[in-house]
Amino acid sequence: MKTIALVAHDGKKQDLLDWVKTHADFFADKALYATGTTGSLLAATLGKSVHCFASGPLGGDQQIGALIAEQQVDWLVFFWDPLSSQPHDPDVKALIRLAVVWNIPVACNRATADFIVHSTLLQQDYQRDVPDFNLYQNRFKSKG
Ligand SMILES: O=C(CO)COP(=O)(O)O
Known part of the structure; x- marks a missing residue:
């Protein structure tokens, strides 16, 4: 989990910023990509560089x-707003679709995003502390 793409609609930006603040350490060694406005807010909040693409619309x-289709993204965090319509809704749908096509984790709310952070940290602990864990994980992967 080295490369993370983050996107939030206007009604969810504060939610995303509050969430990243609670996991600032987690993001320290990650490469971050984001849509324009989300990215500049994230850079200011985390105090680290974020690769900003164009604004969503x-x-x-x-x-x-x-970037997902080029297999350059490990995880998509997309706090889309279920209570407002977006002029670029087809793009929103296409982004979520590609994340599913390429089988990367997608977090659309804080509960899921927390779950993935905790799972990643646990996995790192296991990789460090349990000698057979890598063996187990490789066996699991080959079945998937
Ligand atoms: O609209 C967006 C995602 O669909 C987000 O774009 P901004 O980060 O530029 O606001």
Whole structure:
């Protein structure tokens, strides 16, 4: 879990910023990509560089989708707003679709995003502390 793409609609941006603040350590060694406005807010909040694409309505969702199709993204955090309509709704749908096509984890709310952070940290602990864990994980992967 090295490369993370983050996107939030206007009504969910504060939610995303509050959430990243609670996991600032987790993001310290990650490469972050984001749509324009989300990315500049994240950079200011985390105090680290974030690769910013165009704003969502101007094609940013599609740019992140292309990165996923190139298998450059390990995890998509997309806090989309279920209570407001978006002019670029087809792009939003296309981005989520590509994340499913390429089988990467997608978190659309804090509960799921927390779950994935905790799972990743647990996995790192296991990799460090349990000698047979890598063996187990490789066997599991080959069945998937
Ligand atoms: O609209 C968005 C995602 O669909 C987000 O775009 P911004 O991060 O530029 O606001």
